Amino acid sequence: MRVLLLGGTTEARRLAGLVAGEFTVVSSLAGRTRDPLLPAGDVRIGGFGGVTGLAAYLRETRIDVVVDATHPFAATMSEHAFEACAAVGVPLLVLRRPGWSAGPGDDWHRVASLAEAADLLPQRGRRVFLTTGRQGLASFAEHDGCWFLARSVEPPEAPMPRRMEVLLDRGPFTVAGERELIIRHRIDVLVTKDSGGSGAKLVAARELEIPVLMVDRPAAPAADTVSTADDAATWLRQRGR
Structure with a gap:
């Protein structure tokens, strides 16, 4: 199974480390950081050229599954991933760490x-x-x-x-x-x-x-969503069977 993993977040790197030995994983980084922490597996750096470019990439490289593990505020990339996956018919999983909640003593x-x-x-x-x-x-x-x-x-x-x-x-x-x-x-x-x-x-x-x-963070795409890399790995393994 060929997996496109979007994002250079901590969760994305952990997920790549968990499944790179089981699937062909390509991690896509935006390229905004000059010295990024690189994940396991293959890495591509730079944009796709909007929804059309991402959809073309999914077809050309025969991606089976996309995991959107971008930063919770990378709303444009998440929107493009959702639309491109829908256009090509590729399953999309959103990996988002939970947000914060105020507790006693917080102002x-x-x-x-x-x-x-x-x-x-x-x-x-x-x-x-x-x-x-x-x-x-x-x-x-x-x-x-x-x-x-x-x-x-x-x-x-x-x-x-x-x-x-x-x-x-x-x-x-x-x-x-x-x-x-x-x-x-x-x-x-x-x-x-x-x-x-x-x-x-x-x-x-x-x-x-x-x-x-x-x-407040923007709304996540209306796709299957998990909050941890371990849950994302489980989801991918179920898809790969």
């Missing part, structure tokens, strides 16, 4: 977009910890009244806030490390996306009573 404010988060900032704080990725910094470029600590894997590009310090780092992160970072930079509000994962920064924010602006 969260859910918003629909980065723009809405930016609009709320002056009411929530002035020293901002941004963990929304480098491509989202433009939404905060006009906030000269705030100071930003922006963390990303790759250096950001303009437009971005004028008063900003960039921290280049890649997770996983620890609660102790996040707590120290927030205290050292005198952060008084955290802005992040509901991407799921360990959530060390959210625990640190709770402990330090820091408010959080949480951007």
